Amino acid sequence: MYVIFNSVSYICNMKKGRVTIHDIAKHMKLDSSTISRALNDSPRVKAKTKERIRQVAKELGYKPNVMAANLRTQSSKTIGVIVPWISRYFFSSAISGIEEVAYSQGYNVIICQSHDEYDREVTNAYTLFANRVEGILTSVAMDTIKYEHLEQFIEEGIPLVFFDRYAPEVKACRVVIDDFKTAYQVTEHLIKQGRERIAHFSGPGNLNIYKDRFNGYKKALEDYGKVFDPAMVYESRLLIDDGIAGIKHLLSLPDRPDALFSSNDLAAIAAMKYISKHTEFTVPKDIAVAGFSNSPGASIIEPGLTTVDQSGEEIGKIAAKRLIDEIKRDIDKGTNEVITVNSKLIVRESSVGKVSKLVKEAKP
Amino acid sequence: MYVIFNSVSYICNMKKGRVTIHDIAKHMKLDSSTISRALNDSPRVKAKTKERIRQVAKELGYKPNVMAANLRTQSSKTIGVIVPWISRYFFSSAISGIEEVAYSQGYNVIICQSHDEYDREVTNAYTLFANRVEGILTSVAMDTIKYEHLEQFIEEGIPLVFFDRYAPEVKACRVVIDDFKTAYQVTEHLIKQGRERIAHFSGPGNLNIYKDRFNGYKKALEDYGKVFDPAMVYESRLLIDDGIAGIKHLLSLPDRPDALFSSNDLAAIAAMKYISKHTEFTVPKDIAVAGFSNSPGASIIEPGLTTVDQSGEEIGKIAAKRLIDEIKRDIDKGTNEVITVNSKLIVRESSVGKVSKLVKEAKP
DNA sequence: AAATTACATACAATCGATTGTATTTTTAAA
DNA sequence: TTTAAAAATACAATCGATTGTATGTAATTT
Numbered sequence: 207m208y209v210i211f212n213s214v215s216y217i218c219n220m221k222k223g224r225v226t227i228h229d230i231a232k233h234m235k236l237d238s239s240t241i242s243r244a245l246n247d248s249p250r251v252k253a254k255t256k257e258r259i260r261q262v263a264k265e266l267g268y269k270p271n272v273m274a275a276n277l278r279t280q281s282s283k284t285i286g287v288i289v290p291w292i293s294r295y296f297f298s299s300a301i302s303g304i305e306e307v308a309y310s311q312g313y314n315v316i317i318c319q320s321h322d323e324y325d326r327e328v329t330n331a332y333t334l335f336a337n338r339v340e341g342i343l344t345s346v347a348m349d350t351i352k353y354e355h356l357e358q359f360i361e362e363g364i365p366l367v368f369f370d371r372y373a374p375e376v377k378a379c380r381v382v383i384d385d386f387k388t389a390y391q392v393t394e395h396l397i398k399q400g401r402e403r404i405a406h407f408s409g410p411g412n413l414n415i416y417k418d419r420f421n422g423y424k425k426a427l428e429d430y431g432k433v434f435d436p437a438m439v440y441e442s443r444l445l446i447d448d449g450i451a452g453i454k455h456l457l458s459l460p461d462r463p464d465a466l467f468s469s470n471d472l473a474a475i476a477a478m479k480y481i482s483k484h485t486e487f488t489v490p491k492d493i494a495v496a497g498f499s500n501s502p503g504a505s506i507i508e509p510g511l512t513t514v515d516q517s518g519e520e521i522g523k524i525a526a527k528r529l530i531d532e533i534k535r536d537i538d539k540g541t542n543e544v545i546t547v548n549s550k551l552i553v554r555e556s557s558v559g560k561v562s563k564l565v566k567e568a569k570p
Numbered sequence: 571m572y573v574i575f576n577s578v579s580y581i582c583n584m585k586k587g588r589v590t591i592h593d594i595a596k597h598m599k600l601d602s603s604t605i606s607r608a609l610n611d612s613p614r615v616k617a618k619t620k621e622r623i624r625q626v627a628k629e630l631g632y633k634p635n636v637m638a639a640n641l642r643t644q645s646s647k648t649i650g651v652i653v654p655w656i657s658r659y660f661f662s663s664a665i666s667g668i669e670e671v672a673y674s675q676g677y678n679v680i681i682c683q684s685h686d687e688y689d690r691e692v693t694n695a696y697t698l699f700a701n702r703v704e705g706i707l708t709s710v711a712m713d714t715i716k717y718e719h720l721e722q723f724i725e726e727g728i729p730l731v732f733f734d735r736y737a738p739e740v741k742a743c744r745v746v747i748d749d750f751k752t753a754y755q756v757t758e759h760l761i762k763q764g765r766e767r768i769a770h771f772s773g774p775g776n777l778n779i780y781k782d783r784f785n786g787y788k789k790a791l792e793d794y795g796k797v798f799d800p801a802m803v804y805e806s807r808l809l810i811d812d813g814i815a816g817i818k819h820l821l822s823l824p825d826r827p828d829a830l831f832s833s834n835d836l837a838a839i840a841a842m843k844y845i846s847k848h849t850e851f852t853v854p855k856d857i858a859v860a861g862f863s864n865s866p867g868a869s870i871i872e873p874g875l876t877t878v879d880q881s882g883e884e885i886g887k888i889a890a891k892r893l894i895d896e897i898k899r900d901i902d903k904g905t906n907e908v909i910t911v912n913s914k915l916i917v918r919e920s921s922v923g924k925v926s927k928l929v930k931e932a933k934p
Numbered sequence: 935a936a937a938t939t940a941c942a943t944a945c946a947a948t949c950g951a952t953t954g955t956a957t958t959t960t961t962a963a964a
Numbered sequence: 965t966t967t968a969a970a971a972a973t974a975c976a977a978t979c980g981a982t983t984g985t986a987t988g989t990a991a992t993t994t
Binding site for chain 1: 588634640646656669679866870872
């Protein structure tokens, strides 16, 4: 019979030098491999021994060092995420969904933000690579027009899944909503409310989502026999100031719009705020407004903002599931598959009702 | 002279087996230790050799494996963050600030969410420990009343810094705003607008921030000679439904309030929405409303919500700086130091102006 | 009781980098 | 030219776990 517990207290007092399986092994006069197998519940260790080992491990305050395990097993159990801004509602909810799925499957998540800048995105990609992430989830920066930093992952066999904003050139799965279709529906809705001159806030043309939304908008106009007027399109980065500048510009035109479809909620809300504070127009009477994304602000503003519901959480979850699937199955990588997540038009008061007389008068 | 580049293409084609310093060493007929030193710019390697090594490393597509380096150096260059919800604006902006500082100092950030549940917080803490994070930043869950899972870090010499919500029992630095003082100011402001019956939405009593805000509210009432009426305090988890239920309840009282100070914006906005949609009262005429945190919605809602500006980004940055300081200096750990970040009352229309006649009449 | 099998555990290499010490090469001084 | 000192590089152990192989012991079969 061994008496092994009397030195336990001594070991526990050792501050820095964490307890390793070798310490346990020494204490129990066993080999570290047996400890490892026991703690991993291998059938190669007797049940009774396992129990004893677990007991001692607990008493010694053993905590596994996953870094060591990962090095040995050549797996990091980590996935990397690059988003433009963590604090944007859409992205933070996507991250929330990603984290949810990842943790349930034993993966850690390392998060980086590109601040919508290409250079930072490249640095982030490098960091994630050095950390040997097993997969990447990303929504590309507004500034990104080269993609080698993303392609390197695919070349090395590390799966990559885009969500929301993707790089068409890169052969990777993408989880998106049908931007074209939903933008079409938004525009159609505005047309059906009797609007004649529908303006559009668009984002940087290199991003698919904005291109698609623009195309959906344009197609709807054409299908319903409205003239498409380039002067009605205001392209920007869709920040608050852009929304203000955009609406200011559009309302100053001789032939001003009677509706606005913004490619995101942020700019739409900024525009609405500007209209109600600094102009004599009212929403929706004089100008109907619709946004995109259904951010929390859309249901707070008065009148409620018509927008497109796009659940970041759901998109994040689906993207994470797909990524982990690719990691685990170790196949199917590099397919260009497109996963389309449901999105739907949410009609609120900002776009409903007949256009006001004012607009008609303003026309020639 | 060596001719070493002709086999490079062969190596580059090797998919899985990543290039290591040993591969470079073999190719250059050098020792891996020299490669390591060269890539780390050690003075022990000749400048010319370094240049050659860097060149070959690049050609072979070498990417360092930080996991291996970390294991050897006993450092993970990673800090862990546990927040209740990533998608809450305050937390996502705090994370944004944390990430900002961390990356500038070469640290990665692993993020977990507790969903405001104790059990998940414990699991998260365990995961972060296993990943050998060098420090922890956390804002504790609403449900947390035991703290061993946090204390273990301090016991093991891993610095921990609280931000926003802290555990008073745990001997760790905390980065907070002066909740008592600002809550006092909010209440004072409402009193100065001539409000007589000020209600309060409070959060779970085990969380310092809500306790402090409540105490600030109470103290202001006392200082200004108002009676403190427990019936005017509604305690909840401050979610949207809680805000609705709370205002419903308060307005149904025989002696209803003429002002509301909510411990967060979410519930305040929910209450305002309820008031304008389902009652005959108006804000601020019949009931003034103030919130806490200055979330984006506060400036979107009409009338604008009076609230307290509390920059998540700044708090996150300061907390991260402090944590990294503790990690690096390897001293000063376990001090109970409190770092107070500026916060200030933002007065908007929701609380300004004289109280309406209606209220006076309702009084005895 | 001898031989065979199954079971439990030990040994040793390995993952990819870092780092103290030893050795070789180069340079400078005698 | 010989030798000492300095510079450049090689050797080898290490971080903490995992895992294929070897070894020893107990259980089973003949």
